[in-house]
Amino acid sequence: MPRLTLEEIFSEPDEFGLLAIKTKPQAAGSANSSLPIIADVTRFYEHHGRLPDPNAASHEEMRLGTIWESLAKAPTEDLRQADRLGLLSLAEDKAVVSWRDEASEDEIPASLDDIFAEDDFDVQPDLVQLRHVTPAAERQLPDHRADFVPCRDFDQFVGLFDTMQQALDSGAREASLIEKWAIIEPCEGDFFIRNGLLAYIAEKSESTQRGGARDHRLRIIFSNGTESDPLMSSFRKSLNDDKTARVVQRLGLGPLDPDWETDKTALSGTIYVARSLSEDPSIKSQRDILHKIGVTSQDVRRRVADARNDPTFLLAPVEIVATYDLQNLSRAKVENLLHRFFDEARPAQLFIIDRFGKRISPREWFYVLPDHVSKAAQLIKDGQLHLYRYDRSTQQIVKR
Structure with a gap:
């Protein structure tokens, strides 16, 4: 069953008189009670040169302005006679704008520029001026990319790669799958498998701070004869992005074990x-x-x-x-x-x-x-x- 519209609802008979508006009779002496208000408003106007604002921050002005606004809508004859400064005519000339009123076409802004051009939207330049922000031209831009380049001293690493490949084939060394988002701390001498290639950490440079976190520059030699020098954080991300990436387990039981540093080679530098x-x-x-x-x-x-x-x-x-x-x-x-x-x-x-x-x-x-x-x-x-x-x-x- 379709719902009734408001017009259909109000057109039905009002059996209980709910829509009948009964105005309260004006209490005796109410006209006289408004005379002190006109006196207060007159004194306020003489002192400030304006009518009290019903939206003022001051409680007294807000109270006086609210009462005056109500009286000025339907002034009595006694109120008009007591208005020696013609304040009621000022209230009548002041147009009351409501959000319910239809705006004229010339009042509707055509663009954002028209809106911000209004006087009410004037903004101090200091409030819109960016401070403590690095200009785009000066933001952190890499001067160096960790590209893959031929390794000039690859002959020093060939034996390491051959030995490691044989150990992996025979089962003497194991390569464990790197779990997603695992925390990886590459050290010199570590072997990884990335994109199907053996990757050897030949050097881990001094600690540095990037983005508030500790980082290092790595020198990584790959089994295909190339090398790269990414940041440790970038290398971590590349391992996490490679679903087939693996880390080759070291020999020995820990740093105190003599075999723990077997894979680490002393390179000339x-x-x-x-x-x-x-x-x-x-x-x-x-x-x-x-x-x-x-x-x-x-x-x-x-x-x-x-x-x-x-x-x-x-x-x-x-x-x-x-x-x-x-x-x-x-x-x-x-x-x-x-x-x-x-x-x-x-x-x-x-x-x-x-x-x-x-x-x-x-x-x-x-x-x-x-x-x-x-x-x-x-x-x-x-x-x-x-x-x-x-x-x-x-x-x-x-x-x-």
């Missing part, structure tokens, strides 16, 4: 000394004596290519001022020795603020000259570094 090209006044003023000391097994230019996005490099490009080759020495041990040797020259107050507002204090920067690093590297090769120390007061390497 390069000691590099870098100078910051930062425009930060506190860094630029000491550019000639402040240097970063690092060790890497990959091409040094690739290592520093993304320096301006890496807090380890003070979030700025760097200039390589010196390099020294390593032969048959552990990169990690050499880097640790150099950092401990020059520990007295480490700047105590060096820090940067990353784009997330976090304070970071890189630990690989020292007040030393490239010649000092060169002499220390030679002492390491000769096995005599322990016989010397760095004197910060004279800025010289002296005998103990």
Whole structure:
């Protein structure tokens, strides 16, 4: 059965008189009770030069304006006679706009520009001006992509891949499936299977902070003779995205087991000394004596290519001022020795603020000259570094 419309409902007989409106008779003396109101409104108008606002923040003005608005709609003769300033005519001239009223065509805005052009929408420039926002042109853009390139020293890894493949084929080593969203912490010497290729973690560089989280740059050698240097976070994601990815279990029962480091190979590398090209006044003023000391097994230019996005490099490009080759020495041990040797020259107050507002204090920067690093590297090769120390007061390497 179709529902009745409102017109049909109200057209039916009103048996119980529900729609009959009975007006209350005006109480005696109500006209006289409005006279004090007109007196108060008159005093308000003389003092402020306007009628009281029923929407005012002040409670007294709101109360007076509400009562006056009600009286002005149907003023009595006594009220008109008491209105010596003609305030009732001001109330009649003031048009009451309701959201129920039909708007005229010239009042309807044609666009958003017309809306914001209204005086009521004036906004202070400070409220719409963006602050503490990095311009799009200056946002974090990678200077370096971890592309696959031919591995120039692949001959050092061929034996590792052959041995690992034979161990997997014979069952001597197992490859476990990487579960979805598993937390993976690649270490130097680890083997993975990604996209059907054996992937060897040859190097894990210094810790850095990216997006508020710790990260590392990896050097990964693949069994097809290529290599790449992605961030550890990117490598994790690639493993999680590959449904066939696997991790090769290590030998031994843990880090204290002699077999645990069997897959880790000691690669020859390069000691590099870098100078910051930062425009930060506190860094630029000491550019000639402040240097970063690092060790890497990959091409040094690739290592520093993304320096301006890496807090380890003070979030700025760097200039390589010196390099020294390593032969048959552990990169990690050499880097640790150099950092401990020059520990007295480490700047105590060096820090940067990353784009997330976090304070970071890189630990690989020292007040030393490239010649000092060169002499220390030679002492390491000769096995005599322990016989010397760095004197910060004279800025010289002296005998103990």
